[in-house]
Amino acid sequence: DQQVKQNSPSLSVQEGRISILNCDYTNSMFDYFLWYKKYPAEGPTFLISISSIKDKNEDGRFTVFLNKSAKHLSLHIVPSQPGDSAVYFCAASGDGNAGNMLTFGGGTRLMVKP
């Protein structure tokens, strides 16, 4: 059973508009959430994270929102740029995981059109 889900396999957005990527989780023991960006044939690059004691974290054009009651988080990118086109993975960790495990979602491919 997937504990972290990204229900949209792909998303297409016009340059300059907002991109919203969603992630849902089922394990209430998760207390730290991360977003990674991945280009083809490269390793994932850490983008932004949020602790469960917060509901929002912002870093430049990237903002992550966490709704603990709904077990839902989202990544907002504004304004979107063509260079943002990549696969975005949501990941979660917490006391429910042994060791230092991250549980990844299946990824969402973002395409930003010029």
Place this chain on the structure above:
Amino acid sequence: DTEVTQTPKHLVMGMTNKKSLKCEQHMGHRAMYWYKQKAKKPPELMFVYSYEKLSINESVPSRFSPECPNSSLLNLHLHALQPEDSALYLCASSHPSGSVNEQFFGPGTRLTVL
């Protein structure tokens, strides 16, 4: 230095070959990880080393053998692999404790087993 390096970048091997993948980081991280990633799938955790000791083995077949010679190096020894083992192998590192768990990934080794 905020980089995780992996060598080789590409590897093609036969099912009877023995080869090794190498990973190095100089960020002072004491947790290191091996992941396997198939196309259009999220990274799957294989092994976790914490303070140079194997702490997690996610039921990986014995044809994959990890080694952590020191706090900066992580190897993955490969022997008698199967074609279905072809994948992108990612190394990552992080601080080993606490819920803050940004893992930094290397670029990966693209492995093809013939």
